Amino acid sequence: MLVRDIYGGDYALLGLPGDAIASSFGLAARSPDNPRCLADILKSLLIAVSNNIGQLACLYAKQHNLTRILFGGFFIRGHGLTMELITFAVNFWSAGAHRALFLRHEGYLGAIGAFIKAANDSDESKTVWSENYVAGSRDAVGKFRIRCRENSLTLIDDGQLGPPSPAHLNTNFESPSHRNFDLPEIPESELNGLSIGVDEDGGSGKAEKKTRMRHSLSLRRIPMDSSYLELDRVLGHSLEPLPLLEHPTRYTPDTWDLTQDEEARTYWLACLERGVERHRIKAEESQYETMPDASERSHQFADRYIGYLHELGKNPSSSGVLTVRSLLSAQQHFLREFGFGDPFCIQKKLENHSALQEFPSFLKQLSQLSWADRQMLLVRALLGGNVFDWGAEETVKFFREARTDKFGVPDMEVTLSKIPPRPWLVDDYDKWIEAIRPDKQAYRCVLIFCDNSGPDVILGVLPFALEFISRGSNVILAANSAPAINDVTFEELEILLRLIAAHEPSVARALDTKHLLVTENGQIGPCLDLRLTASTLVQLIKREQVDLIVIEGMGRAVHTNLYARFRVDSLKVAVIKNAWLARRLGGELYGVLFKFERGSENQLSAETRENTPTLNQGPGTIFTDQAVDTI
Structure with a gap:
């Protein structure tokens, strides 16, 4: 049966009947003998x-x-x-x-659901499972690894099930592109919160022998990437979406999809491969005096990560959607896999010491400025501190040539000289000053996502936060849950603040009165995925009624969240420390992103800030001479 074209048509003009449709022409093109x-x-x-x-x-x-x-x-x-x-x-x-x-793993759907349902039938708090894209890549197919987690079991000598013991891996690769390696026992202290087991005595003080689990399997490639799946159970904290996202269901953290952008993919794969040796050296240095096999494991990390990058060059979709965030997360994954929980720990320690030495003089400098000049210096310090990024290739080159102090750390003045004059690449500074003028109502609570350790957090973020506190605002400092490059963790930040509070009354008072709060953000990499933030942070956001979000750093404000919109006001601050990326954004190396946006909820309430007095006491109230002399 032939059906006339439902859309009609002037077939008569062509001398054709009305039931001549596309299939008729298809038949006419064929020979009846075929x-x-x-x-x-x-x-x-x-x-x-x-x-x-x-x-x-x-x-x-x-x-x-x-x-x-x-x-x-x-x-x-x-x-x-x-x-x-x-x-x-x-x-x-x-x-x-x-x-x-x-679904990438549609064939596993029923099995995954049954497994997770059984694993979650407990009195524990909300558990989060996430797919490990690195382990599920084509390069990792067939590789069997034992991950001793909090919910793992091991076999003790009498055959009974006991608590987990440290992992001992022995994985041999048949692939010629990989070396054979034998990972040593990894102490829990080296894994920085990844909960990989207990000491041999189980913490009881008595040594108890346990049978180590050893496995030796061969790598065999199979054609379907979706035939291998590994799930990671997030331990120590539960994760939730940030409640302040304007459109949570539409939110995508990543700014660029490298799967589709061939030019960007080629550049970032090459850029990260050039940086492997730098990370390898830092990883080896972090354990050189305590772990005799640090050098061997650091080279194994380098080989593994370079092999992974080469695989992505051939098969960009083999680990899901390819982004800068996923590449940096894979880098941290392999470092932890080879026992390097905090490769930049020594560098962070030096930079923290250096920043603490500069802190008193910087406070004194701020206390002598007018309100307008102080705001500009606070912003420039925030930007100058952000230059201390050991993940950026150009920055590392600059550090090697810059003037340094006795700790081998570049002076803050040197990094400030890299900040270009206004107008910046993205320059909302005037809008920002208009929003925080002293004659306007202060923000109720400011949430700051911190970036780097050392001068960044001590000389940049902390004075910036104290300025808000002096006006009556509360401030939440959200830092990483685990180390990544030289980013500060929330545990490190708590220690630093207590050290500073011992000599700086304004910091001590802010901590004691709960006007300054520190919490983990739920991230274990250098970027920021607001779909998975720590539940403790979410609870604080709701309790303190956050009405301003500050996101600092290239990884958190450029590679991710550049276009993220919020229900409250937001400020994104970063220095573009990559020449290629700066050119792509229309600027130059060390270009400044200073992006202030009104939130959808604050659009209507912005007028209420007019002519409302604040608690501002005038210039220098948070930076007292007494505090400067005491530190």
Whole structure:
């Protein structure tokens, strides 16, 4: 049966009957003598079915006001053509309003659900599971690794199940691109919160022998990346989305998708490979005096990470969506895998000592300035401190040539000289000053996502926070839950603040009165994914009623969250310490991002800030001469 074109058409002008449709022309192009191909018939049928599935899915989605459609089942599983056809159909029938999504590990869905349900049947707080894309990459397929976590069990000599013991891995690779290696026992102290077991005496003071778990398996590549899956259970804290996101369901942390951007992908893969040796040296230095095999393991890390980068160059999608965040997370993953929990610990210690030495003179300098001049210096210090980033290639070159103090750390004045004059690459400084003028109501609570240790947090973030506290605001400093490059962790930050508070009354008072709070942000990498923030931070945000978010640093404010929008006001501050990235953003090396945006909830309430007195006591009230003399 032939059906006339439902859209009509002036076929008569062409001398054609009204029932002449595209299929008629297709038949006319063939010779009647050619035999019908069964495969072509079946393919045409499956294409029709796929298009029909896409149309029906769009109708149901529209009926229920949904925009994302997940497809699963044996008909779809792993069939690239089917997924492509359904995606096209959904896009066509919805006019681009709906998205077709497919599960990477659809075949494991039932097993994963059953496993997680059983694992979560306990009295523990909310548990978060996340896919380990690095372990699930093509390069890692077939590699069996034992991860001794808090919920792991090991076998003791009498055959009974006991508490976990430190992991001892012995993994041999058949692939010629990998070296054989034998990881030593990794002390818990080296893993910085990744909860990998207990001491041999179980913490009881009595040595108790346990049978070590040793496994030796071969790497065998298989064609389907989705045939291997590893889940990580997040221990020590539960994670939740940041409640202040304007559109939580639309939020994507990453600024660029390197899977689609070939130029950016080529650059970042090469850039990170050039930085491997720098990280290897720092990793070796961090354990050189305490672990005799530090050098060997550092080279194993370098080989493993370089191999992973090469694999991504050939197969960009082998570890999910490829972004700068995922590449940096993989770097930290491999460092921890080879026993380097905090590779930059020595560098951070030196920079902390240096910044603490400069702190008194910097406070005195601030106390002598007018309000307007002090705001500019506070912002410049925030930017100058952000230059202390050991993850940036150009910065490391600059540090090697810069004038340093007795700790081998560049002077703050030297880094401040790198900050260009206004106007900056993104310059909302005037809008910012207008929002915080003394005659306007102060913010209720400011949330600051901290970046680097040393001068960044001590000379940049802390004075910036104290300025808000002097006006009656509360401040939450959110730092990493675990080390990453030279980023400060919340535990390190707590120690630093207590050291400073012993000599600086304003800091001691802010801590004692809970006007200055420190918490973990839930991150273990140098970027910021606001879909997974620590529940303790979420609780503080709700309790303190945060109405300003400050995100500092390239990893947190440029590689991620550059376009993130919030329900409250936000300030994103970073120095672009990568020449290629600066050019791509339309600027130059050390260009400044100073981006202030009104939140969707604060748009209407901004007028209420006019002509409202604050607790500001005038210039220098938080930076007293007594405090400067005491430190």
